[in-house]
Amino acid sequence: MKETLSSISQRLGISTATISRVLSGNAKKYRISEKTAAIVTAEASRCHYIPSLAAQSLRTNKTKTIGLLMPKLSNPYFADISSAIISEANSKGYTAIIADTMENVEVQKDCISALLSRKVDGIIAAPCGNDSKIFKEINARIAPVVLIDRYFEDATISYVTSNNYKGAFDATSLLINNGHKNIVCIQGDEASLPNKKRVGGYLDALSTAGLQDNARILGNAFSIQNGYLETKLLLSSSSNRPSAIFALSYTILLGVIKAIKEASLVIPDDISIISFDDNISLDYMTPSISRVGQPTEEMGQLAAKMLFNKLNDNDTNELVSHIELSTELLIRKSVIKNNGADEDKDKDKNEDK
Template sequence: MPKSSRPTQRDIAGLAGVSITTVSHVVNGTRQVAPETRAAVLRAIETMGYTGDAIARSLVTGGTRSIGVAISLLANPYFAALMQAIEREAASAGYTVLLADTHDAIATEQDTVRALRSRRVDGILLTPSPGDGAVIGELVSLGVPTVLLDRLTTRTDVDQVGVENIQSTSALTEHLASLGHRRIGLVSGAAGLSTSEERTLGYRLGLGRGGLPWNAHLVASGHSTRDGGAAAVRTLLSAPEPPTALVVANDAMMVGVLHEIRAHGLRIGRDLAIVGYDDCEWSDLVEPPLTTMAQPIEEIGRGAVRLLLARISEPDRPPTTLRLPPHLMHRASCGC
């Protein structure tokens, strides 16, 4: 073989004394191969310096220096900013990022996670889909280094990074109560998400601290979508005693909420006070600027990557859960 040519799987097969199909199975992990045969193929790969793809290199080096991120890019504009933070931190550590969109559907999430595993990523950052459990359980049982991101669970056998939701949403609700509002509504997120449940709990806590009773008629789910947020506002404003203030549980719904309020001819901050969660880059560009609870996106992204790399280098370390505090961005939509 001329020195200038690159070895191929055919060359590896010839040196190892196996078929090309067997080499493919070893490289791609598509079928069980006898240990002695696999060892022969790995020796051939190392001897010939085969670098046909990252998977083959990982068989020799023990890692691809890559991490997978399984996340729903459509679920919330906040996730796009989070991805930027993740990529920056991963790159600074010498890792590349493979992104897979779960579409917030369990079946798609399972397929995308398995696709990432087939690429032999060193670990996975996962934002669980509503109702997920099987995918997380599969990753844990297989010993795949995994960090759950944003949507935390009650599991104690996996690393997790997210924001504190209960006390912060309580603070938003209490702020509205302190301004004299007695009918404070909530546009809640999609059912089955820990963030939705925690922010709803925080809302109820804030009502209690503000001396206000719980009223189920003042709560409507926006299903964590723009259209759902608009529909939730229509429901709340059509009530016999509509709210005078609203807590909106994420920015995906906030877009629909703002459109619907303006379609009703209401003035934000005057006719209806609004506060929200997430704080996208346009939050201070709308009129009036939005009072929000801003998530520490950079810290969440960096913390998730660092926790995953720590898990990769030390598989037996105790699982860690990081809850990072958001901060209040006090603007004019609350009517102050």
């Protein structure tokens, strides 16, 4: 029933060594005659031989498996990325095992142990927390690591991310070009690098327009809750209501929308909104939400390709690449011209001083 090298070997009268070499494509390298090779391949496919991965792994110390460390698979952003990575891996004969850290550093540790005990050949991770040590350690001594979305600034680990800075710059600029001067930014996890970059883009866009004094950055988590509470708070003080809000993630945006609705304000008439992250549902909201889209599919594919490069090129194994993919500004209906509220702005400005 179960075909192995030796079952074929017996039937054919050819040694397992020869069969193994033929089947792994090393026929000429070991000068196996074309005739023998042909016989072997024919028989192998005839009896549907499937090599035992366990035996191969045991012998070669390679598992043809990559580990995927994701913070939250139920987050569509990471689901999309994962999906792309998995496809790319499968097409290269690798399989991916996913670990969901649930944005918890402790869980992340367990997940890493699990992946390592599985002897994965490499890891693609969107790390949570700021401790780069484990990842550097793994990358240097155990298995190559590629970071995705989130990364560490010291240049030892490869990563692929999107141009968070420019994305945020563009989004803010869109608001500014529509006459908005009082733009609040609701951020996510302050410690995460993508968040820092986005905040940087927001600030620089304001500065470029001479509006640096108007910068207001609120919040501290990539969650609906955070978006909701900060907006609620923001709108409760009638003194300095912004004309536009920039939500730094899809989840934050949802919270913002909820709070705005509860305040009986209308987007975009009363307040303009723009967000980071693309999500199909944003096109179906009323109004549809302008946003900065990240190329999740490309990011996933690229991360996988980078990892496979590392796995194959033993010579250039110390190549570290840092790639930033462009974001895309998706203009919908949630941003409109700021209609003559400039007086308010100036008044606000004066009040600030």
